Amino acid sequence: MLADNKLKRFHQLIDDFSYEELIWINGYLAGLAVNSNPLIGVKPNGSENKSASTKKISLVYGTETGNSKRVALQFAGIARKQGLNVKVTALDQYKLDDLKNENYLFIVISTQGDGEPPPQAKLFYDHLHQLSLPLPNLNYSVLALGDSSYPQFCKTGEDVDSRLDAMGSKRILPLQKCDVDYDQDAQQWFEQVLKFFQQQTGYDVETIPKVETTHQPRTKKFYEGNIKTNINLNDRGSNKQTYHIEIDGNGVVEYEAGDALGIIPLNKKILVDFIISLTGCDGNQIIETQRVEATIEQLLTRHLNICYLNAAVVKKYAIITGHQIPDNRYDLVDLVHEYPLRDASQITEVLNILSPIAPRLYSISSSPMAHGPEVVHLTVSRHSFRVKEEQRYGLCSGFLGELPVGTPIHFYIRRNRSFKLPLLDKDVIMIGPGTGIAPFRAFLAEREATGATGRNWLFFGDQHFTTDFLYQVEFQNLHSTGVLNKLSLAFSRDQADKIYVQHRILEQATELFQWMKGGGHVYICGTKYPNGKDIENAILQVIEQEGHLSQEEAKNHLKQMEQENRYMKDVY
Amino acid sequence: MKNEKLSSVERIKMDSDGLRGTLKESLNDEITGALQPDDQSLIKLHGMYQQDDRDRREERSNKKLEWLYSYMVRLRLPGGFLTPEQWIGLRHIAGEHSTGTIKITTRQTIQLHGILKSHLKPVLKSFNTMHLDSIAACGDVNRNVICSAHPMQSAIHEEVFRYAEKISLMTLPKTRAYYEIWLDEEPLIDKKEDDPLYQDRYLPRKFKIAIAIPPNNDIDVFTNDIGLIAIIENNQLLGFNIAVGGGLGTTHGNENTYPRLGTIIGFVDTEEKTLKAIYEIISIQRDLGDRSDRKLARLKYTLDRIGIETFKKELASRCGFSLEHAKPYHFTERKDYYGWTQNHIGKWYYTVFVENGLVRDTERVSIKSAFLDIAQTGKANFRFTGNQNVILSEIAEEDKPAIEKILVHHGLIDHTNTSSAMRKNAMACVAFNTCPLAMAEAQRYLPSLISKIEPILEKYRLQPEEITIRMTCCPNGSARHYAAEIGLIGTAYGQYNLYIGGDNLGERLNTIYKVNLNESQILETLDALFETYHTEKNNHETFGDFSNRKWIKTNS
Numbered sequence A: 001m002l003a004d005n006k007l008k009r010f011h012q013l014i015d016d017f018s019y020e021e022l023i024w025i026n027g028y029l030a031g032l033a034v035n036s037n038p039l040i041g042v043k044p045n046g047s048e049n050k051s052a053s054t055k056k057i058s059l060v061y062g063t064e065t066g067n068s069k070r071v072a073l074q075f076a077g078i079a080r081k082q083g084l085n086v087k088v089t090a091l092d093q094y095k096l097d098d099l100k101n102e103n104y105l106f107i108v109i110s111t112q113g114d115g116e117p118p119p120q121a122k123l124f125y126d127h128l129h130q131l132s133l134p135l136p137n138l139n140y141s142v143l144a145l146g147d148s149s150y151p152q153f154c155k156t157g158e159d160v161d162s163r164l165d166a167m168g169s170k171r172i173l174p175l176q177k178c179d180v181d182y183d184q185d186a187q188q189w190f191e192q193v194l195k196f197f198q199q200q201t202g203y204d205v206e207t208i209p210k211v212e213t214t215h216q217p218r219t220k221k222f223y224e225g226n227i228k229t230n231i232n233l234n235d236r237g238s239n240k241q242t243y244h245i246e247i248d249g250n251g252v253v254e255y256e257a258g259d260a261l262g263i264i265p266l267n268k269k270i271l272v273d274f275i276i277s278l279t280g281c282d283g284n285q286i287i288e289t290q291r292v293e294a295t296i297e298q299l300l301t302r303h304l305n306i307c308y309l310n311a312a313v314v315k316k317y318a319i320i321t322g323h324q325i326p327d328n329r330y331d332l333v334d335l336v337h338e339y340p341l342r343d344a345s346q347i348t349e350v351l352n353i354l355s356p357i358a359p360r361l362y363s364i365s366s367s368p369m370a371h372g373p374e375v376v377h378l379t380v381s382r383h384s385f386r387v388k389e390e391q392r393y394g395l396c397s398g399f400l401g402e403l404p405v406g407t408p409i410h411f412y413i414r415r416n417r418s419f420k421l422p423l424l425d426k427d428v429i430m431i432g433p434g435t436g437i438a439p440f441r442a443f444l445a446e447r448e449a450t451g452a453t454g455r456n457w458l459f460f461g462d463q464h465f466t467t468d469f470l471y472q473v474e475f476q477n478l479h480s481t482g483v484l485n486k487l488s489l490a491f492s493r494d495q496a497d498k499i500y501v502q503h504r505i506l507e508q509a510t511e512l513f514q515w516m517k518g519g520g521h522v523y524i525c526g527t528k529y530p531n532g533k534d535i536e537n538a539i540l541q542v543i544e545q546e547g548h549l550s551q552e553e554a555k556n557h558l559k560q561m562e563q564e565n566r567y568m569k570d571v572y
Numbered sequence B: 001m002k003n004e005k006l007s008s009v010e011r012i013k014m015d016s017d018g019l020r021g022t023l024k025e026s027l028n029d030e031i032t033g034a035l036q037p038d039d040q041s042l043i044k045l046h047g048m049y050q051q052d053d054r055d056r057r058e059e060r061s062n063k064k065l066e067w068l069y070s071y072m073v074r075l076r077l078p079g080g081f082l083t084p085e086q087w088i089g090l091r092h093i094a095g096e097h098s099t100g101t102i103k104i105t106t107r108q109t110i111q112l113h114g115i116l117k118s119h120l121k122p123v124l125k126s127f128n129t130m131h132l133d134s135i136a137a138c139g140d141v142n143r144n145v146i147c148s149a150h151p152m153q154s155a156i157h158e159e160v161f162r163y164a165e166k167i168s169l170m171t172l173p174k175t176r177a178y179y180e181i182w183l184d185e186e187p188l189i190d191k192k193e194d195d196p197l198y199q200d201r202y203l204p205r206k207f208k209i210a211i212a213i214p215p216n217n218d219i220d221v222f223t224n225d226i227g228l229i230a231i232i233e234n235n236q237l238l239g240f241n242i243a244v245g246g247g248l249g250t251t252h253g254n255e256n257t258y259p260r261l262g263t264i265i266g267f268v269d270t271e272e273k274t275l276k277a278i279y280e281i282i283s284i285q286r287d288l289g290d291r292s293d294r295k296l297a298r299l300k301y302t303l304d305r306i307g308i309e310t311f312k313k314e315l316a317s318r319c320g321f322s323l324e325h326a327k328p329y330h331f332t333e334r335k336d337y338y339g340w341t342q343n344h345i346g347k348w349y350y351t352v353f354v355e356n357g358l359v360r361d362t363e364r365v366s367i368k369s370a371f372l373d374i375a376q377t378g379k380a381n382f383r384f385t386g387n388q389n390v391i392l393s394e395i396a397e398e399d400k401p402a403i404e405k406i407l408v409h410h411g412l413i414d415h416t417n418t419s420s421a422m423r424k425n426a427m428a429c430v431a432f433n434t435c436p437l438a439m440a441e442a443q444r445y446l447p448s449l450i451s452k453i454e455p456i457l458e459k460y461r462l463q464p465e466e467i468t469i470r471m472t473c474c475p476n477g478s479a480r481h482y483a484a485e486i487g488l489i490g491t492a493y494g495q496y497n498l499y500i501g502g503d504n505l506g507e508r509l510n511t512i513y514k515v516n517l518n519e520s521q522i523l524e525t526l527d528a529l530f531e532t533y534h535t536e537k538n539n540h541e542t543f544g545d546f547s548n549r550k551w552i553k554t555n556s
């Protein structure tokens, strides 16, 4: 980009400079470049960029369920041992305008929701995409955690990676995507990071050693099980259906209490048949989409999401079929009914705009140590809601609830390494309203099986004592045998004013705080809204009140516990 | 007698600190709907039973839920009387906290079923505001005192009726536990709760007292531990004949248990003497009753063990007077006077047929709604009979049409008139789904069985006969089946033993005739019996007397 004459002058200038000097100049110029940008007003700090050992390396993570954090912290530990000066930051703590000062930025980030960044990393993600200035002197690489079963595999990682590239930053290692069994892929990516710094003595990005580009992520293991038991735990007269489902893994299933199980639900046959007949296409016709090749009937049943299509898909459908379709979310069957295809052949296009069926996760409510390594138990609450006066059920929870005993079922394990039991002698406080009870049923069974000496305290809540006390008899037995030291219950609708677990938490503030002070581990599981937040607030209030702390101090106290893995959430 | 080994219930009573036990803790235990085992025995003396819905056991267990525990509350209602205001309150409580069905028992009181543990205190508090309680309605104490139900029958009914109240008060336990546990009353600091009658042991077993006004034995006076028979001469109450040792409960396969009718041991005149005699009969049973074997603990066994004469002597020495010779009396019937009747001062009474005492609305007849409407007029009291029926009482001439209108509107008059004689003389106990001792169905089954018996009666033109048929679903006899012309006792699901030969006045027990009959066998057997009765009976010979003469006497 330099004009010839300028380039000439430049070469004369550096003619007799040594290799080291060149590197230094490079850094210096880079600094100047940043400095000359009106948006940024910092002096280049050349001095610190002299040797590998003093290089400023930033390792940031964006996590929802803690995997990215684990990976990041683990890597930072190793890196420091190798004399690399690594600064680890969670993305919600990351100061956005530090970006421009970074030289080396490594990002470990997961994807959540429907291809969205983890809430914790949202600010960073948005900022990155709004930022207009280039980041030419930033060297980076992204490790993306994800789940290949989701339509948008590692979307967030991809976005961050390509965005930085677009901003002129230097991708020193290609994006590494990881599926839910991410350990080895992450490990390899990091070894290459280290390799890079070992070979890389100087500061000249041009001299980056060529590392072999990273491979496709290892795909996770799928299990072929059978439904062994499927019972609705709620009694007659309840507003709810909560299914206790036991799956026979037909062999050892590798999991631990606290992990979740992933399932890709099937669409209802009647719907599929209806779509096929409405569109007049041949269900047995084989079609190839980006991901699979299968008959239309199979695609609609096993692979593609036909429920509650999002706006983007609906728009594409409108274009294909040439209809005016009001912005909204529809089921495919409604679309083909109200806005028919021009002719059957259009089905191919339509199938290609549909995204795969997203997996659903369910906390496992069994423990291999207590229930045996070949079975997995789930506690599934059927989502029910009305769509224009019509009673509808959640796709997967509805699907699971109806599975008869013996049905084969395809699933995988989503590990959650942070949501694990502590040492045997530690006290455990488990707060799990509704289906949040699932992992704690597993925990308690395991505490019993392992003869843990620490005390156990369970908070459970639901609507009615007589109909909704999930696993009542099991917990009564654990209570009478002394495994479950305390069982605090909140049944919201058994009295005039609603009572929830957070009320019980506050009632028991003093004792609860003693357990916490004594090194107790606190776990929360269940739906994020409303429960998750209210429970966390209650706990903060307990710390504040019993520890005589300010709000701020209480928050820090909880953060501290979180860092010591004594406060863990698995909320969804 | 010396009780070598006390039954466990005895220990529970004595260690209970005046029936308190750990009831408060049990009530606060939020992880179960049940009570601690000992408290399950104690709560009976507070008028409640822990039960569970036996229809739901298996299903609940599959759902990993404990059994559906709930509580039955039985009111203490001497003589079985409620004001209209009390009925409205009761009806409200039943709707709010129980199954909604109001059960009229064979002892003139009310039971509510299906009350959850957490609802017990609210229920008893509401009852208390209506001046109603359930103290000593169950358990090893004197139970609800019953009394001939029909005021219209005699001018001195009111006077006799008062005795039920007085006896009930005299025999109430003295402990304040009921008020502390259920009504949150402050415990007495230095609680002095001497109970000279019950002491800390209470009675060895349940104890029952009834008062009959001849000529009607509607409350089956002889099936009670103490039966008082009012002796009336030209509309003056002279006093009472006293019968002791009645009781029906037996145990399958236990030879030592048997049903027994009370034995008349004499007559007392004044109120003071009457109460004293009752008090001391109870104290004898307290001291001499069997406390090691509950199956043999009722007064009837005590009496047969020590002998009538010894018993009379003991009573005389405890009373300081001996009973006079029994006075003549005559029972001619044992029934409710269905429909409208008027008493000596012109008040009106309507006796409603309430099948098995179940007050509820069905598609055929809406008794529950009718009673509410009637109560809301404030123009009629509610009286309960020993046959599980209701007498709308003390209705003024001018209010009669209004009440009649309501009765017609809800189909009660039609129901009472058109139900067959047998149906109206039938009783069945609660049994399933709440009674833990039930072996077969009773109140849920007898109505349909009668529907199948009616055609047989018709076949032999016996429909008008007032034959008493009573069904209980274990040998305990809650519906007094031993004192019926036809008694059916459940032995297993769908199986009954058939008893015949009892009279229809409650003065002669029936005898077992056939065992383990299923429905069709019951019907075949009755068909044969009725046919013979129809062809061979003397005129005016009741079915009970006939079958006794024909099949029982000859056998023995």
Ligand code: SRM
Pocket (backbone or CB within 6 Å): B049, B051, B072, B074, B104, B105, B106, B107, B108, B109, B110, B111, B137, B143, B144, B206, B208, B220, B223, B246, B247, B248, B249, B250, B298, B357, B428, B429, B430, B431, B434, B435, B436, B437, B476, B477, B478, B479, B480
């Ligand atoms: C409600 C009632 C039957 C009805 O349909 O009306 C009834 C219901 C029960 N009776 Fe009874 N008895 C009822 C009148 C009787 C009678 C008839 C009477 O007293 O006129 C008898 C026969 C007379 C007698 O006492 O001998 C009677 C003899 C029993 C017995 C046997 C007693 C014995 O001496 O062996 C038991 C079992 C026991 O006491 O151990 C019993 C026990 C029971 C229990 C409480 C079962 C239990 O012990 O757990 C039943 C509760 C069922 C339920 O869910 O309500 N019930 N029971 C009657 C309530 C009367 C009251 O208001 O207090």
Ligand SMILES: Cc1cc2nc3c(=O)[nH]c(=O)nc-3n(C[C@H](O)[C@H](O)[C@H](O)COP(=O)(O)OP(=O)(O)OC[C@H]3O[C@@H](n4cnc5c(N)ncnc54)[C@H](O)[C@@H]3O)c2cc1C
Pocket (backbone or CB within 6 Å): A260, A307, A308, A331, A360, A361, A362, A363, A364, A379, A380, A381, A382, A383, A384, A385, A387, A392, A393, A394, A395, A396, A397, A398, A435, A436, A438, A570, A571, A572
């Ligand atoms: C880590 C983790 C652990 C979990 N553990 C458990 C567990 O142990 N037990 C458990 O029960 N769940 C658990 N979940 C939740 C579970 O994964 C599913 O999210 C839940 O079962 C709902 O999925 P679904 O397919 O039944 O409902 P979906 O079909 O996905 O619908 C979900 C919601 O979307 C809306 N919706 C869907 N379709 C329509 C429509 N046509 N019109 C309007 N609104 C619509 C409704 O509000 C509905 O409730 C967990 C989730 C996570 C992330």
Ligand SMILES: Cc1cc2nc3c(=O)[nH]c(=O)nc-3n(C[C@H](O)[C@H](O)[C@H](O)COP(=O)(O)O)c2cc1C
Pocket (backbone or CB within 6 Å): A062, A063, A064, A065, A066, A067, A068, A069, A109, A110, A111, A112, A113, A114, A115, A116, A118, A145, A146, A147, A148, A150, A151, A152, A153, A154, A155, A180, A361, A414
């Ligand atoms: C509700 C939910 C939605 C998810 N959506 C996606 C997704 O769209 N794409 C993807 O690749 N992974 C998705 N995942 C998988 C996570 O990214 C994966 O579990 C990752 O290990 C989580 O890492 P973390 O614990 O650091 O958040 C989703 C997980 C959950 C619980």
Ligand code: SF4
Pocket (backbone or CB within 6 Å): B429, B430, B431, B435, B436, B437, B438, B439, B442, B472, B473, B474, B475, B476, B477, B478, B479
């Ligand atoms: S007779 Fe037996 S079955 Fe019937 S209510 Fe009494 S105890 Fe229960």
